[in-house]
Amino acid sequence: MSSPPPGKCAVCQVSRVAWTKPRMDFCYNCLPGGPFTPPPCRACGGMDYFSQALCTRCHPGAPLHVGSCRGCLAWGVYRSNSWQCWSCRWWFTHYPVDSCEFCGRESRINGQGACRLCWENARLHQQPGRAPNLETANQHGQQLFLANFQSDKTGAARRRAASARELQRKQPPALPTTIAATRQLMLFRMPPGHGAIKGRALTGDSRLLRYCAPVLREHAERHAWTRRQTNSVVHTLKLLDALQDWPGAKILVSDVAASIRYGGTQTSTLEILAAAGLLVDDRTTAVEQYFEKKTTGLPQEMAGQLQLWFDVMLKGSANVPRRHPRHEQTIHLHIQGMAPIWRRWAEQGHTSLAEISRHDFVEALPTEGANRLFADQGLRSVFAILKSRKKVFTNPTRGVPVARSNTTVPMPLDTAKIRDALNSPDPTVALAVALVAFHGLTGPQLAAIQLTDISDGKLTLGEKTVPLARPVLTRLTAYLDYRARNWPSTLNPHLIVNRKTAPRTTPTSKLYAWRNLGVTPQALREDRILQEILATGGDVRRICDFFGIGIDAAMRYTLVLAQTDPDGDHAQ
Numbered sequence: 351m352s353s354p355p356p357g358k359c360a361v362c363q364v365s366r367v368a369w370t371k372p373r374m375d376f377c378y379n380c381l382p383g384g385p386f387t388p389p390p391c392r393a394c395g396g397m398d399y400f401s402q403a404l405c406t407r408c409h410p411g412a413p414l415h416v417g418s419c420r421g422c423l424a425w426g427v428y429r430s431n432s433w434q435c436w437s438c439r440w441w442f443t444h445y446p447v448d449s450c451e452f453c454g455r456e457s458r459i460n461g462q463g464a465c466r467l468c469w470e471n472a473r474l475h476q477q478p479g480r481a482p483n484l485e486t487a488n489q490h491g492q493q494l495f496l497a498n499f500q501s502d503k504t505g506a507a508r509r510r511a512a513s514a515r516e517l518q519r520k521q522p523p524a525l526p527t528t529i530a531a532t533r534q535l536m537l538f539r540m541p542p543g544h545g546a547i548k549g550r551a552l553t554g555d556s557r558l559l560r561y562c563a564p565v566l567r568e569h570a571e572r573h574a575w576t577r578r579q580t581n582s583v584v585h586t587l588k589l590l591d592a593l594q595d596w597p598g599a600k601i602l603v604s605d606v607a608a609s610i611r612y613g614g615t616q617t618s619t620l621e622i623l624a625a626a627g628l629l630v631d632d633r634t635t636a637v638e639q640y641f642e643k644k645t646t647g648l649p650q651e652m653a654g655q656l657q658l659w660f661d662v663m664l665k666g667s668a669n670v671p672r673r674h675p676r677h678e679q680t681i682h683l684h685i686q687g688m689a690p691i692w693r694r695w696a697e698q699g700h701t702s703l704a705e706i707s708r709h710d711f712v713e714a715l716p717t718e719g720a721n722r723l724f725a726d727q728g729l730r731s732v733f734a735i736l737k738s739r740k741k742v743f744t745n746p747t748r749g750v751p752v753a754r755s756n757t758t759v760p761m762p763l764d765t766a767k768i769r770d771a772l773n774s775p776d777p778t779v780a781l782a783v784a785l786v787a788f789h790g791l792t793g794p795q796l797a798a799i800q801l802t803d804i805s806d807g808k809l810t811l812g813e814k815t816v817p818l819a820r821p822v823l824t825r826l827t828a829y830l831d832y833r834a835r836n837w838p839s840t841l842n843p844h845l846i847v848n849r850k851t852a853p854r855t856t857p858t859s860k861l862y863a864w865r866n867l868g869v870t871p872q873a874l875r876e877d878r879i880l881q882e883i884l885a886t887g888g889d890v891r892r893i894c895d896f897f898g899i900g901i902d903a904a905m906r907y908t909l910v911l912a913q914t915d916p917d918g919d920h921a922q
Contacts, residue, residue, distance in 0.1 A: 355411035355429075356401045366401040419497055421457055422466040426497035435497035441466055443613060444585065446552045452488045467492055542593065547612050551588040558591040558601075558628075559584060565626045573853045574839035575618075583622055586614035600630045621854065637664070637678040637685075644689040649701040652692070655741055656703075659732045671738045684731060687724025691715075703736060708746040715753065726753035760907055763869060763877040771867050772821070777829040778846060781822075782863035785809075786874045788819040790897045793860035793871040799845040814898075876907075883907045 356366045357375075365377035368388075378399070379385040388399030396405040406412040413430040421438030434442065441458045449456050451463035459465060464472070464484050471492050472482035566587075570580045589609045590601055601623050606616055623629040641660050645653050663684075666675035691714045700706065711729060716722040729747060736742045771783040785791050785799075795811060803809060807823055809816045818826070833840075837852040844857045851858050864870055879897055886892055890904045897904075 355413070369402045371402070422470060422495075422497075424495050424497035437498075438466055440581075444552070444581065446549070452484050453492065467494075470495065544612065547589065547592050550592040551585065551612070556588045556591040558594070559587045562587055562622055562626045562628070566622050569622060569625060573841055573855075574837075575853050579615075579618055579853065582615040583618050586616075586619040587622070589614045590619075600628050602630050602632045604632050617850075618853075635678065637682050640682060641685055644685055644692070648692060648696050651702045652696065652700070655736055656692070656732070658739060658741065659735045662735050663731065673735075683724045684728030687716075687721045687726075688728040688732070691725060691729070703732070704742040706733075706742075706746050708750065711746045712750060723753050760876050760880050760910065762880055763873060767867075767869060768874065768877070771869065772825075774867075776863075777825065777832040778848075779863045779867065781825045781829040782846065782871070783867070783874070784819075784822045784825045786871050787878060788822050789816050790875050790878045791871070792875060793864075796871060797844070797846065797857045797860045797862070800843045801845055802843070804845070879904075879907055880910060883910060 356370050359365050359367055359377040359380050360375040361380035362377065365379065368374050368376060368378050368381065376382070378388045388397075389403060390397055391399065391405035391408055392403040393408040394405060396407070398405045398407070400406045400409045400412045402409060404412070406414045407416065409415060411429075414428055416425070417427060417429070417433055418425055419427045419435045419438055420433045421441055422435065424435050427433055427435050431439075438458070441460070445458040445460050447456065448459040448463075450459060450465040450468055452468045453465065455465055455467070457465040457467075460469060462469070462484060468484055468488045469482070472484045472487040474493060475487045476482045566580065566583060569575070570583075586606070586609055589612050590605060593605060593609060593612075594601070603620065606614070606619050606623070609619075610616055620629065641656075645656055648656070660681070662673055663676045663681050664678070667673045694714060695703075695706065695710070700710075714729075715725055730752075733742060733745045733747050737745045768783070768787060772780060772787065774780045774783070782796055785796055789809070791799075791811075799809070803811070804818075804826070807818050809818055829846075833847065837847060840847060840852040842851055842855050844851070844855075846858055846863065848858055848862060861870070875897075879893060879899075882893055882896065883889075888908050890901065890908065893899065893904045893907065894901060
């Protein structure tokens with residue numbers, strides 16, 4: 351296409367060498383005796399010097415040098431874009447390399463046997479209501495064009511989509527796919543070649559795609575997917591078919607994740623495979639990986655006892671004594687506090703938790719800090735479960751006073767920061783901050799609000815109905831207009847959506863609107879509780895009813911009253 355870029359300076363390794371003929375290994379800033387000011391470009395007079403007395407646009411090896419597209423020969427592409435226009439970048443990932451049936455040029459060929467240049471010329475001469483005539487349009491030559499300026503003025507894209515749907519309807523039904531109940535394990539696995547997999551995905555017939563095509567088409571239409579999103583799933587299904595070791599088996603989630611390195615997409619493909627009933631979730635959660643890491647190397651009997659505790663905590667127990675599963679974050683904190691104690695007991699020669707006495711338990715707890723609380727709660731949970739399952743004779747934690755967490759005094763936020771966030775130009779941010787500032791919502795509550803939860807200026811949270819304040823209603827109206835403009839066809843029932851959740855029905859993350867604010871919803875909620883405590887003179891009952899917190903949590907905020915008025919009497 352053009353000459354290669356010159357080498358980099360031998361000193362700074364950032365700028366290009368000053369010139370190559372005669373050879374020079376330094377840039378102008380690193381020349382001996384320098385730095386020197388580079389001269390203007392000898393072609394255009396520009397001051398953005400690159401090398402050989404030329405600037406970044408005039409030098410044939412510069413990243414911004416303009417050239418022709420490798421696929422359609424259109425003028426106006428850069429080296430930094432691999433000499434491809436926007437349309438040809440898509441063609442290069444979806445069509446194989448072959449000789450064009452109309453011009454004989456070797457390029458990426460679509461299903462009609464034409465390269466993109468012949469296809470664009472056929473579209474240029476296309477008659478309204480008729481399909482592009484590739485033979486007559488390219489019979490007496492071709493018209494070149496500027497890159498990235500093509501548009502569908504004749505409605506050809508809609509007609510092609512209709513023809514594709516009609517062709518799909520007339521095609522014979524997809525071959526029945528037998529879903530195997532078992533999977534043949536590999537004796538050893540050789541990593542597949544990157545180019546071979548992508549080539550098979552482009553040229554081979556995908557049985558998996560044909561099986562999932564009706565589900566994909568219905569799902570994409572119902573959730574208003576873009577063409578790019580649908581094509582990404584099509585490409586990923588072809589990749590999965592090429593990567594599959596055992597045809598007919600269900601697709602593992604780990605296989606979908608592995609397809610990303612070949613240009614696949616994960617989240618949308620998982621939705622289609624799950625809807626088609628072809629997905630097997632073999633993912634290992636973060637807390638499982640953390641538990642495995644912390645128990646590696648422990649005595650076998652101790653590790654088995656801890657595994658029993660972990661399974662009950664993570665999945666719950668339907669047998670007597672029954673237990674509900676705990677949140678993964680709770681389990682993680684317990685493991686964080688207990689892991690050093692496990693190691694210490696193993697180093698002391700203990701092979702089972704049944705050998706642990708009350709003295710061992712008390713001596714093992716940290717003296718202070720959050721880890722003391724996490725270790726105390728975790729070990730009490732471990733021994734309670736083991737005792738109920740008759741894995742230990744006695745519970746060494748019984749009768750030992752419960753560790754108390756260090757009580758901190760909440761601090762108010764900067765009022766100017768809250769005011770700036772309320773007046774944010776982003777409607778999503780302004781609404782999220784207003785809901786927390788005026789009504790004390792938590793981050794998970796904010797992400798879980800659905801459109802049907804708001805009616806007649808009131809917000810329903812479980813069994814509680816909250817009349818929305820006037821500033822919140824103003825920001826809510828602005829956000830709903832913003833949502834309707836950007837995602838008019840979304841089926842997501844949640845109030846707050848973004849680009850990733852609009853084509854789905856999942857909620858956003860609880861910190862989506864707070865990433866660039868420098869304040870979290872929890873900190874703002876604590877500030878509101880603190881202001882309410884000061885305004886009511888310490889009315890704990892009112893705080894509990896309004897914010898939905900317990901007595902112990904509410905009493906923490908009354909510590910501020912003692913600091914502001916040590917001699918005053920406050921209602922409790």
